[in-house]
Amino acid sequence: MANDTPTADSILVTGGSKGIGLAIARRFLAEGYATIVCARHADALEAARVALPGLHAFECDMTRAEDIARFAGRVGELVGTPDVLVNNAGAYVPGQLHAEDESVLEQMLATNLFSAYRMTRALLPGMMARGSGTIINVCSTASTTAYPDGGSYCIAKHALHGFSRTLREEMKPHGIRVVSLLPGATLTASWEGVDLPPERFMPAEDVAEMAWAAHRMSPRTVVEEILMRPFLGDIGS
Secondary structure (H helix, E strand, O other): OOOOOOOOOEEEEEOOOOHHHHHHHHHHHHOOOEEEEEEOOHHHHHHHHHHOOOOEEEEOOOOOHHHHHHHHHHHHHHHOOOOEEEEOOOOOOOOOOOOOOOHHHHHHHHHHHHHHHHHHHHHHHHHHHHOOEEEEEEOOHHHOOOOOOOHHHHHHHHHHHHHHHHHHHHHHHHOEEEEEEEEOOEOOHHHOOOOOOHHHOEOHHHHHHHHHHHHOOOOOOOOOEEEEOOOOOOOOO
């Protein structure tokens, strides 16, 4: 049975075992939030538990509808309906539309769009009944700017931004804030092997700070879109 009276504010971060997701989890955990993350790999989740004592970390393949449904049930048992949902799960496969395998589009949509769509729909009834909540969709600068090697990733991130905008309009009568967070190149494991100094990237902690700030606005305000780039611009520009 779901816990309808959680003792602390709570947050769920998908894809939260490393990178931006883990930085957001760390930021909210430091503020006393009951913090739940999910990811596919058990070793990364265990490392996250060690790094952040008190973190609730679960395995979930966000490309599988049945995994999401099962995980949403576990979240309900643990904290009821979270106050904050951060749809951060995603993946990047470089390529060009005319040359990439057709399966890449399906993979990018499943990871970057359908995961957020399904997780959000699983938690929305509780948020709507409560009349409050914050949903942060971690989009990308690729959600507004096409890149030559972005391929289906750019399509999926554009779609996620569209999902976020549509959800924002639907949730206005229900007191639920919907935020699109669009970070550029951030120093995470996805950039390993790139021959650039760390100073050329944004720290994940800066992205986490913006997620926290967006959530902490008064109920009278919503930050609809947060566009962040490295100080010197996009990588390659």
